[in-house]
Each structure stands twice: as structure tokens, then as C-alpha cells.
Amino acid sequence: MTRLGFIITLLGFICFACNSSHQQEQKQEQEEHSKGALFIIGGGSRPAELVERMINESGLREGGYAVVLPMSSSLPDSAIIWSSEQ
Incomplete structure (x- = not known):
């Protein structure tokens, strides 16, 4: 070489x-x-355990945040209303 x-x-x-x-x-x-965590949820109701897990992982009680993307609904604002009621 x-x-x-x-x-x-x-x-x-x-x-x-x-x-x-x-x-x-x-x-x-x-x-x-x-x-962070990603929760992909279909239509319909959400089990209380799932909602509790999302709240815990996002840290909502400690000032964290969550984002809801209502892409599959024909009425986008209904997904936000449904989520906030739970």
C-alpha cells in the first residue's frame, strides 16, 4: 500500500x-x-381508567396539557365537548 x-x-x-x-x-x-404519550382513541365512550391514565400521564393536575385532535368526527366540536364532559 x-x-x-x-x-x-x-x-x-x-x-x-x-x-x-x-x-x-x-x-x-x-x-x-x-x-409524552400518544393515545389514539376511536369513537364512542372512553373507559374511566383510560381517561384517568391520560390525565396522569399528561400531568393535567400539575399544569400539564393534552391535545384533542377530532379528525374522524363529522362534527369536530362534538369531540371537544365530549372530552371535556368526561
Whole structure:
């Protein structure tokens, strides 16, 4: 192997090693910031246990929040009214 080939190969390994550690840092950072839960619920009534779990996981009692996306209803505001009644 020529000297130039050796240097190019060495630089390739160094670049790969640096990029690999950078990706690990990004993954750790992303895991630290990933919080929350997603509840996908069909139409109809919701069991009390499910509503309680959503409240606990969202932290509503401690100032947290929840978002309701009424996408499948023909009357979008009815989903909001139904959710707030529960």
C-alpha cells in the first residue's frame, strides 16, 4: 500500500469515528427531550381508567396539557365537548 493510500484510509477511519460519536450524542440528546404519550382513541365512550391514565400521564393536575385532535368526527366540536364532559 502506498503512503498516500495509507493516509487516505487513516483519514477515512478518523472521519467515521468522529461521526459515530456525534451520532451517539445526538441520540442521547433526543432521548432526553422525548417525553409524552400518544393515545389514539376511536369513537364512542372512553373507559374511566383510560381517561384517568391520560390525565396522569399528561400531568393535567400539575399544569400539564393534552391535545384533542377530532379528525374522524363529522362534527369536530362534538369531540371537544365530549372530552371535556368526561
